[in-house]
Amino acid sequence: FQQSRKRTAGILGGLALLTAGLAFASAGHAASAPPKWLMIPAVFVHTVAVLLWLGALAPLGAAVACGGPDAVFALKRFSNFIPAIIGALFVSGIAIGVVQVHTPSGLLTSNYGRVLLIKLGLVAAMLLLAAVNRYALTRPAIKGDVVAARRLSRSIAAEIILGIAVICVLGLWRFTPPPRVVAANPARFEVQQVSVANEDVSALLSIHPPIAGPVRVEVSEVTAAGKPLVPLGVIVELGKPSYGIGPFARQAKASDRGTYIAGGYLLPLDGFWVVRATILVSDFRSVTLTNVFDVRKATD
Incomplete structure (x- = not known):
């Protein structure tokens, strides 16, 4: 046995x-x-x-x-x-x-x-x-x-x-x-960052990669009145108003690194894309941060 x-x-x-x-x-x-x-x-x-x-x-x-x-x-x-x-x-x-x-x-x-x-x-x-x-x-x-x-x-x-x-x-x-x-694909790992601020709220927005096609936007270093802020929610919009495209809105998800990531965007054109990050500061207040990403053409 x-x-x-x-x-x-x-x-x-x-x-x-x-x-x-x-x-x-x-x-x-x-x-x-x-x-x-x-x-x-x-x-x-x-x-x-x-x-x-x-x-x-x-x-x-x-x-x-x-x-x-x-x-x-x-x-x-x-x-x-x-x-x-x-x-x-x-x-x-x-x-x-x-x-x-x-x-x-x-x-x-x-x-x-x-x-x-x-x-x-x-x-x-x-x-x-x-x-x-x-x-x-x-x-x-x-x-x-x-x-x-x-x-x-x-x-x-x-x-x-x-x-x-x-x-x-x-x-x-x-x-x-x-x-x-x-x-093998260096462009895939490029990042473009822009700082945004409105009222007393600021953040750093990053687009991965800054190339026409599938991208994601990361929101980090969120502060309010100069102090770190953990928002109740973050909504990120990408649009190209000069061509009547968008805005495409996504709910950002919190990551393990303390940032907020919004994915699932597919940018059909290069050029300037307007990014808006709406930060839910509290149940009664939200602040929208706006800036521009310069997206280039995809290459083979």
């Missing part, structure tokens, strides 16, 4: 790893980057390797803390498999990084590259701890050295904390397109 449970757990664990790897390899900037024959397998291997490494740390730490035969078995097994896991992580990570960062300068000149450098710093710290664990603490702990086992348990806990930090840092990539994407 015990063997059957272990076999079932192994099968379910393998299926979970396979599902997670396929999920990450089928979506996202990295998986969709050319050449797909390289990137899809690289993302799959990278994901599975990360899950195997981080997923093994908690039960390994628990086993070491409890001691006994289970700790010895877990340490021997982890020590045997971790070099191959880190090797797969290293090779797949290099492939993904080279394609995504595009050029070495992209590490320093792009937000994506800076996030990657932070991630690499945290991973380097994890690798240092892993090396200390493997070459300095594992063998004494297996032989029953209580002090080494205690140090190993603390080191594994630190490794887990660093792993969580890596995952948190990776969340920043949601807001940072890789240099490869920017280089």
Whole structure:
């Protein structure tokens, strides 16, 4: 019965790893980057390797803390498999990084590259701890050295904390397109900003991108009487009155960055477009801020 449970757990664990790897390899900037024959397998291997490494740390730490035969078995097994896991992580990570960062300068000149450098710093710290664990603490702990086992348990806990930090840092990539994407279509990431003010209310309006076609408008730095204001609502209108086009009104939605984004506009012409942002200051007062965006023609 015990063997059957272990076999079932192994099968379910393998299926979970396979599902997670396929999920990450089928979506996202990295998986969709050319050449797909390289990137899809690289993302799959990278994901599975990360899950195997981080997923093994908690039960390994628990086993070491409890001691006994289970700790010895877990340490021997982890020590045997971790070099191959880190090797797969290293090779797949290099492939993904080279394609995504595009050029070495992209590490320093792009937000994506800076996030990657932070991630690499945290991973380097994890690798240092892993090396200390493997070459300095594992063998004494297996032989029953209580002090080494205690140090190993603390080191594994630190490794887990660093792993969580890596995952948190990776969340920043949601807001940072890789240099490869920017280089392939730089116009898509251009921004034009105008400052607007009326009465005691002011804001910064940004159009992304300032090119005829689909655009979005972002409202930020909203203030009233010189103090930050959280409006009850924001409505953004775009119009070209000289051609009798618009205005097209959209309700802006609050973003994670504390700004307000109105999307879904499709500008058919270049030239000057009037932008109006109606700020709902309170239930009884709204202020309309008006300015002009200079939109250029789309190019192939």
